[in-house]
Amino acid sequence: MAYVVTDNCVDCRFTQCVAVCPVQCFHADETMVYIDPDNCIDCAGCVEACPVGAIDDEFNLPDDQRYWIEKNRERAAILPRLTGTMDPLPGAEARKAALGL
């Protein structure tokens, strides 16, 4: 069981999660980050670090969000690993506000 990045990261990509990940298991593309489930050690540190609540224990995911489990695995496998934080995407703050956060 690993942690999973979901919808709210799309177009935000704040990457505070990367700073607190003890094992550098985050990978990124142009829109969001993904967790490599084989590397994640289930410490849950990223859950609180995410300003938009995008990360959850896969146990908690509702049915319509469970596709993210496989998507995280697939994307993390082919994308470069993040070793440090990046600037949020343009519009990230607006999207955060739109999410009511």
Place this chain on the structure above:
Amino acid sequence: MSAVGAHDADRRYHVAIVGAGPAGFYAAEALLQASEGVAVDLYDRLPTPYGLVRYGVAPDHPKLKQVITVFRAIAAMAGFRFLGNVTVGRDVSVEDLRRHYHAVIIACGAERDRVLDIPGADLKGVHGGMAFVGWYNGHPYRRSLAPDLSGKTAVVLGLGNVALDVVRILAKPSDALARTDIAAHALETLAASGIERIVVAGRSGPAQARCTEKELREFGTIPGCVTTAEPGHFAASPERGVAAIFSGFPAADAAMGSRHCHFAFGLQPIAILGNDRVSGVRFARSPISEGLPLLGAEVEVDVEADIVIACIGSRATLLPGLPYVGGESFVRNEAGRICDAQGWVPALYAAGWIKRGASGTIGTNRADAVETVGHLLADLPSLPEPTSSVHLLTGAGTSIGRSSISFAQWENIDRAEILGGANHAKPREKITDIAAMILNAGE
């Protein structure tokens, strides 16, 4: 014992880090990655690295310990040295380190249990959570704790993750721990445990419990153990968070297992009862209203206890001369620069729990250490040159050179532990005695 070899002379700066736990390793990584050219000496008083990953993380949570792979990679970086078996504050002072290094980072954590400041707290059978955790994890300084588990009832004070670890270790059948890296002495004591009932007493309501969901959820799955939670403590039906998990535990269960773990709320301990040893805990019990303790309406209740484990937080590890604040929770610092009453103490930094108090997850220490190292690197050009060399402190012929344990020597200890574990189908059999560790360290 091997002398510590010549140390990366082509690096311009030398930094000492005190404490080889997560904060120490992440600080080392950030320093070694910097373009300034920094050599790092990572000190620990034990011959073993990894701090609370080895001596804190519960033996039945092996996945968390996979972070050691990252620490091993850091230890392999050019410019890194481990100097185990060196007690800063006894074998070498912080002042000495400052004379031999450009800068010193204190990262030795928060090992001391917060004092349960109520009458009877010094009775036999009352233990601190950090001490108990160190005992079952084989910490050499905690071996002698030898808790008496012959009684029927344990009371655990606190609802944080340390409390949950302690409760889970007490609640699990010893068979379920036998193939973990739990210390042999602890497994033996737990196998003979008479504990049938564990009362977990929190001051807060369920929603304020500081444990994490994942750890709490495990309580529904412990073989032979029934978990219940005090009824009537939930605002409504909580949908998410730890309160939702607590509310999912039954108020009572007819089909009791061989063990029973009960979560109770609104309980402030006011005295430990007993004559020569603990026999109970007196609480001021607050009624819980809308999920919160209602203050001013407490009534006294006594709960029977044969052993009490107080998991009520921890205080910074003591090193002589550091400016402790916040009830000794941490040292005074500004974003990692240690400050006394006169202001910043030049070249002295803090990272990890001793910097911010005991909180967060393993990875919190990465961000924390990166912040400290950022300031250290900014200060480096203006810091005075050390008045003496690192070689004069740690080279062949010095007492540290003679007695310190290198990372390669630790790897010998590591191999010996893994070999020792193979006989018992354990991932390792921890060596819990410092002399035996040194014996296995080789040259």
